[in-house]
Amino acid sequence: MADAVLTDKQEDRVLVERAQEGDCAAFDTLVLKYSQRLYALIYHMTSHREDANDLLQEVFARAFRNLKSFRGQSGFYTWIYTIAVNLTLNFLKKRNRRRMLSLDDVDSGIQHDGEFLELTATSDPVREAGLNELQQHLNEALQKLSDDHRAVVTLFDIQGMPHAEISRILGVSEGTVRSRLHYAHKQLQAHLSNYLT
Amino acid sequence: MNKDEQLARLLRLKRYEKPDPEYFDGFLDSFHAYQRKAIATQSAASLIWERVGTACSALRRPSTAWAAVGAYAAVMLLIHVWPAPDHAAKTTLVISGAPSARPPAPTNQTPTPETFRSWPTALPAGETIPVSDSPGLKPPAPGKRRTAEQSQDLQNVIGPASTEGSTAEPAKK
Numbered sequence: 001m002a003d004a005v006l007t008d009k010q011e012d013r014v015l016v017e018r019a020q021e022g023d024c025a026a027f028d029t030l031v032l033k034y035s036q037r038l039y040a041l042i043y044h045m046t047s048h049r050e051d052a053n054d055l056l057q058e059v060f061a062r063a064f065r066n067l068k069s070f071r072g073q074s075g076f077y078t079w080i081y082t083i084a085v086n087l088t089l090n091f092l093k094k095r096n097r098r099r100m101l102s103l104d105d106v107d108s109g110i111q112h113d114g115e116f117l118e119l120t121a122t123s124d125p126v127r128e129a130g131l132n133e134l135q136q137h138l139n140e141a142l143q144k145l146s147d148d149h150r151a152v153v154t155l156f157d158i159q160g161m162p163h164a165e166i167s168r169i170l171g172v173s174e175g176t177v178r179s180r181l182h183y184a185h186k187q188l189q190a191h192l193s194n195y196l197t
Numbered sequence: 198m199n200k201d202e203q204l205a206r207l208l209r210l211k212r213y214e215k216p217d218p219e220y221f222d223g224f225l226d227s228f229h230a231y232q233r234k235a236i237a238t239q240s241a242a243s244l245i246w247e248r249v250g251t252a253c254s255a256l257r258r259p260s261t262a263w264a265a266v267g268a269y270a271a272v273m274l275l276i277h278v279w280p281a282p283d284h285a286a287k288t289t290l291v292i293s294g295a296p297s298a299r300p301p302a303p304t305n306q307t308p309t310p311e312t313f314r315s316w317p318t319a320l321p322a323g324e325t326i327p328v329s330d331s332p333g334l335k336p337p338a339p340g341k342r343r344t345a346e347q348s349q350d351l352q353n354v355i356g357p358a359s360t361e362g363s364t365a366e367p368a369k370k
Contacts, residue, residue, distance in 0.1 A: 028225055035224050036215075044211055056224075057231040064232065066248060138211060157208040188208075189200050196203045 012076040020067055027067070030076065031060050037159070038084050044154040045088045045147070046095075047139045055091055059084045074168065081169045085151055092147045134195070141191035149184040156181055 018026035038059060043052035063080050070079055142150055151170065155161045156177075167174045189196060 031225060031228060032221075035221055039216065039221075040212070040214075043214065049216065053220075057228055060228055061232050061235050065244070069248065134207075134210070135214065138207065153208065157205055158211050185201060185204060189204055192204065192207060195207060196200045 009075050009077070013072060016067065016070060016072070016076050019064075020070070027064055030080075034077070034080060035060075038080065041081070041084055041154060041159060042088050044142070044158050045085075045150055046092065047143055051091070051095075055084075055088055059087055062087070078165065078168050082171075085155075085169055089147050089151065096147075137192060137195070141188050144191055145184055145187060149180050149187070152177055152180040153184045153188070 012030070015026045015030050019030065035056065039052055039056050042055045042059070043049065046052055046055070059080065062083055066083075070076070074082075142153065145153065152166060155166045155169065156163070161169075163174045163177050166177045170177070
C-alpha cells in the first residue's frame with residue numbers, strides 16, 4: 001500500500017515536471033486522474049451539480065495557471081485539494097451571502113448503483129425510507145452544517161481521508177480537525193435521528 | 198452498531214452519488230473550452246491577484262503571511278505618520294503672569310504650542326530672563342545691588358520662584 005502511494009506520488013511528480021516544462025498532455029493526464037475525486041469533494045460540499053461542474057473547471061484552470069509556482073513541498077494531490085477546498089469555501093461564502101441554498105435546490109438525483117442498493121438493503125430504516133428521500137435528508141443535514149464542518153465531514157467520512165492529510169489540506173491542526181468532526185457528527189446525529197436506531 | 202458507526206455508514210452512501218459516466222468522458226474537452234474562454238476574458242489584474250493568493254495558500258498558513266503584512270504596515274505607519282516629539286511639550290512652564298489674589302484654577306486642557314510660543318516656558322540652565330526688555334525695569338548697574346522697589350517690580354513680572362512646574366493658565370493680555 002505504502003509502495004503504491006509512493007509510486008502514485010512519484011508519478012504525479014513526473015507529470016507535474018513535464019507540465020511545468022510546457023507539456024499540456026501531462027497536465028491533461030493529471031486532470032483525468034483527479035477529476036472524479038475532486039468532483040465528488042466539491043459536489044458534497046455544495047450539494048449542487050452545476051456549481052460542482054463550474055468549480056471543478058475553475059480548480060483545474062487555476063492549478064494550470066499556477067503550476068510554475070508549485071515547488072513540490074507537498075504532493076500535487078494535497079496542493080490541488082487545497083485549491084479545491086479554498087475555492088469551494090469562498091464560493092459558499094459568496095453564495096450564502098447572496099442567498100441561502102433552498103432545500104429544493106439540493107440535488108436529489110441518485111445513481112441506482114448495484115453496490116449502493118446492496119448496501120442500503122442491509123439497513124432497515126434506510127430500506128424503509130425511499131432512496132431519494134434518504135439522499136434528500138442526508139444532503140439537507142449536511143447543508144445545515146457550517147461550511148468548515150461540512151468540508152471536514154466530506155473529506156473524512158465521505159472521501160475516507162486520514163486526519164493528518166485533512167489538516168494539511170485545510171491548514172489547521174489535527175486537533176482542530178478532530179474537534180470539528182466531533183461537533184459535526186453530533187449535529188448530524190440530531191438531524192438524522194430517524195435513520196439511527 | 199452504535200450511532201457513530203450508523204452515521205458513518207449513512208455518510209458513506211454519499212460516495213455513490215456520481216454524475217453520469219459520460220460527464221467525465223467529455224470533461225477534458227469542456228475543460229479545454231473553459232480554459233480558452235477564461236484566458237480571453239480574464240484581466241491581467243485578476244490574474245496577478247490570483248497568483249498572489251495561490252502563493253499565500255502555498256505557505257500552508259495564510260494567517261501568518263497576512264500577519265506579517267499587517268505588522269510591516271503598522272511599523273511603516275508608525276515611522277511615517279507618528280508625529281515627531283515636540284520639544285516644547287517636554288519643557289516646564291516656569292513663568293506665569295502677575296500674581297492675582299485668588300489661586301490659579303486647575304485646568305485639564307493641554308496648552309497648545311502657540312501658547313508656549315507666546316509665553317516663555319522653560320529656562321535652560323545658565324540662561325537669564327531678559328528683564329531688560331520689560332518696560333520700566335532697568336538692570337542694576339554693574340557692581341550695584343537692586344533696590345527694594347526694583348526687586349518688587351521684578352517679582353511682579355516674573356512671579357515668585359515657587360511657581361515652577363505649575364500648570365496655571367497664563368493671564369490674558
